[in-house]
Amino acid sequence: xxxxxxxxxxxxxxxxxxxxxxxxxxxxxxxxxxxxxxxxxxxxxxxxxxxxxxxxxxxxxxxxxxxxxxxxxxxxxxxxxxxxxxxxxxxxxxxxxxxxxxxxxxxxxxxxxxxxxxxxxxxxxxxxxxxxxxxxxxxxxxxxxxxxxxxxxxxxxxxxxxxxxxxxxxxxxxxxxxxxxxxxxxxxxxxxxxxxxxxxxxxxxxxxxxxxxxxxxxxxxxxxxxxxxxxxxxxxxxxxxxxxxxxxxxxxxxxxxxxxxxxxxxxxxxxxxxxxxxxxxxxxxxxxxxxxxxxxxxxxxxxxx
Amino acid sequence: xxxxxxxxxxxxxxxxxxxxxxxxxxxxxxxxxxxxxxxxxxxxxxxxxxxxxxxxxxxxxxxxxxxxxxxxxxxxxxxxxxxxxxxxxxxxxxxxxxxxxxxxxxxxxxxxxxxxxxxxxxxxxxxxxxxxxxxxxxxxxxxxxxxxxxxxxxxxxxxxxxxxxxxxxxxxxxxxxxxxxxxxxxxxxxxxxxxxxxxxxxxxxxxxxxxxxxxxxxxxxxxxxxxxxxxxxxxxxxxxxxxxxxxxxxxxxx
Numbered sequence: 001x002x003x004x005x006x007x008x009x010x011x012x013x014x015x016x017x018x019x020x021x022x023x024x025x026x027x028x029x030x031x032x033x034x035x036x037x038x039x040x041x042x043x044x045x046x047x048x049x050x051x052x053x054x055x056x057x058x059x060x061x062x063x064x065x066x067x068x069x070x071x072x073x074x075x076x077x078x079x080x081x082x083x084x085x086x087x088x089x090x091x092x093x094x095x096x097x098x099x100x101x102x103x104x105x106x107x108x109x110x111x112x113x114x115x116x117x118x119x120x121x122x123x124x125x126x127x128x129x130x131x132x133x134x135x136x137x138x139x140x141x142x143x144x145x146x147x148x149x150x151x152x153x154x155x156x157x158x159x160x161x162x163x164x165x166x167x168x169x170x171x172x173x174x175x176x177x178x179x180x181x182x183x184x185x186x187x188x189x190x191x192x193x194x195x196x197x198x199x200x201x202x203x204x205x206x207x208x209x210x211x212x213x214x215x216x217x218x219x220x221x222x223x224x225x226x227x228x229x230x231x232x233x234x235x236x237x238x239x240x241x242x243x244x245x246x247x248x249x250x251x252x253x254x255x256x257x258x259x260x261x262x263x264x265x266x267x268x269x270x271x272x273x274x275x276x277x278x279x280x281x282x283x284x285x286x287x288x289x290x291x292x293x294x295x296x297x298x299x300x301x302x303x304x305x
Numbered sequence: 306x307x308x309x310x311x312x313x314x315x316x317x318x319x320x321x322x323x324x325x326x327x328x329x330x331x332x333x334x335x336x337x338x339x340x341x342x343x344x345x346x347x348x349x350x351x352x353x354x355x356x357x358x359x360x361x362x363x364x365x366x367x368x369x370x371x372x373x374x375x376x377x378x379x380x381x382x383x384x385x386x387x388x389x390x391x392x393x394x395x396x397x398x399x400x401x402x403x404x405x406x407x408x409x410x411x412x413x414x415x416x417x418x419x420x421x422x423x424x425x426x427x428x429x430x431x432x433x434x435x436x437x438x439x440x441x442x443x444x445x446x447x448x449x450x451x452x453x454x455x456x457x458x459x460x461x462x463x464x465x466x467x468x469x470x471x472x473x474x475x476x477x478x479x480x481x482x483x484x485x486x487x488x489x490x491x492x493x494x495x496x497x498x499x500x501x502x503x504x505x506x507x508x509x510x511x512x513x514x515x516x517x518x519x520x521x522x523x524x525x526x527x528x529x530x531x532x533x534x535x536x537x538x539x540x541x542x543x544x545x546x547x548x549x550x551x552x553x554x555x556x557x558x559x
Contacts, residue, residue: 014559057392060557080394091385093314095321107310108393152389 002071004191010065043212084158090149094138143174240282315407332365374456375468447538448514458549479511
C-alpha cells in the first residue's frame with residue numbers, strides 16, 4: 001500500500017525584500033505518512049510548516065525534491081481529488097452564505113446537484129453549523145470559520161486531510177470540537193496531516209509526529225518512541241508538615257492555606273516524604289509522577305536546533 | 306464545468322462591486338446628456354445621440370473592465386482565498402479562464418443594460434429600433450474582452466492601482482497607435498521605418514473595433530473588415546490570456 005504522503009529531500013528558497021535576498025526555508029525535508037494515521041507536524045513559528053503544506057498542495061513550487069500523494073505525482077488532479085485542505089486563519093468569500101460557499105467549492109469536484117445538496121447538509125451538520133447555513137461568512141466568528149473551513153476540506157470525502165494549525169485561536173471548547181472531528185476522521189479511515197504548535201492536542205490525538213526546526217526535521221517517529229516513559233519528577237501536594245522539614249527531600253513550589261506543593265526528583269525521597277507525612281499525621285492531597293511530555297521534547301529540540 | 310463555476314462566482318462577486326454601479330450610473334447620465342447636446346445642435350440631432358451614446362458605452366465599459374478586472378486575481382491572492390481554491394482539483398488555467406469569462410459575462414450584462422437605455426433613447430426620437438447600432442456595440446464588447454484580458458494579465462503580478470494604470474495606458478495607446486501608420490507612410494524606407502512597422506504590429510490597435518462613425522453615418526463597411534476585426538479581437542485576447550497564464554502557472558503563492 002502506497003504511503004498517503006511521501007516527501008523526499010524537499011528544498012525551498014524564497015527571494016525576499018526589495019533587493020531580493022535568498023532565504024532557505026526548507027532544507028531537505030523527508031517524511032512519509034502512512035494511510036489511516038494522524039500525523040503531527042510540529043515546529044515553532046517560521047520553521048517551514050506552512051511552506052511544506054503549500055508545496056504539497058502545489059501553491060508554491062519546490063526547488064528540488066519529490067512529493068507523492070498515494071503514489072501519484074502531487075500536482076496531478078487525481079492526487080488533488082483525494083486531498084482536503086484547511087489553511088491557517090481560513091479566509092473565505094465573506095459575501096457568500098455557508099451553503100453557497102460549500103456549493104461553489106463542491107462544483108469544483110464536478111458533483112451533481114443532488115449529491116452537492118446532500119453532502120452540504122451532512123457536512124454542515126457534522127461541523128455543527130446547520131443553523132447558520134444561510135448566514136453570510138462575514139458574520140461568522142473565528143471558531144465558526146474554522147468549522148466551515150473544515151467542512152470545505154471534507155467536501156470530496158478526501159483520503160488525506162491537510163490541516164494547517166486547525167486548533168489555533170480557538171477556545172478550549174472549540175479546540176475539543178475540532179479534535180473530536182479529527183479523531184472521527186481517523187475512525188473513518190482517513191489520513192490526517194496536522195501542523196500545530198498546541199502540543200497537548202497533538203499528544204492526545206497523533207499517532208506519529210515530526211519535529212521541524214529551521215527547515216529541517218530534527219526528529220520523527222511514534223510518540224512512544226520519542227518520549228521516554230521514565231519518571232522525571234513527582235509532584236506531591238501535602239499538608240501537616242513544616243516546609244523546612246521537606247527542604248532536603250525536594251523543591252517546594254508553593255504554599256497556600258497550609259498546603260505545600262513539593263517537587264521530588266528522586267524516587268527514594270518520595271518514600272521518605274510519605275513516611276514523614278504519616279509520622280506527622282499530615283495528609284497527602286495528591287501525588288502525580290511526571291513523565292516526559294511532547295512539550296519537553298519539543299522545547300529540547302528547538303533549543304538544540 | 307469548473308470554469309463555469311468559477312465564472313459564475315466571479316460574476317456574483319463583480320456584480321456586488323459598488324464601482325460597477327457608480328460607472329453604470331455615470332454611463333446612463335452620459336447617454337442622457339446626449340439628448341441635451343442634441344437640443345443644442347443644428348442639423349441631425351439623432352446622430353449626436355448615437356455618437357455620444359456609443360462613445361459612452363465604449364468609455365464606461367472600458368472603465369468597468371479596468372477597475373474590476375485589475376482586482377480580480379489580486380484580491381484572491383491578497384485575501385488568501387486562492388489557497389483553498391487552488392487546492393481543489395482544478396488547473397491554474399481553469400481558474401484564470403473562469404475569472405476572464407466571469408468578468409466578460411459581467412461586462413456583457415452591463416453593456417446590454419446600457420444598450421437598452423441607449424436604443425430606447427433613439428427610439429424616442431425616430432420611433433424605430435436602430436438594430437444597426439448592435440454591430441458597433443458588438444465590436445465594443447470585443448474590445449472590452451481584450452481590455453479585460455490585459456487587466457487580468459497585470460492583475461496576475463501587480464497591485465490593482467498599478468494594474469489599472471498599465472491597463473489604462475494600454476487602452477490609450479491602443480486608440481492612438483493608428484498615428485504610427487501615418488508615420489510609416491511618411492518616413493523613408495530603412496531602419497526607422499522597419500522599427501515603426503514592428504512597433505505598429507506589436508502595439509494594440511483598438512481602432513480596429515471602432516465602427517461608430519461608419520454606423521452612425523451609414524457609411525459602407527466591407528465585410529472583410531468585420532471579419533478582420535473579429536479575428537483580431539479573438540486572437541489578441543487569446544495571446545494576452547496565454548501570457549497571463551504563463552506568468553500565473555509558475556507563480557508561488559507565499
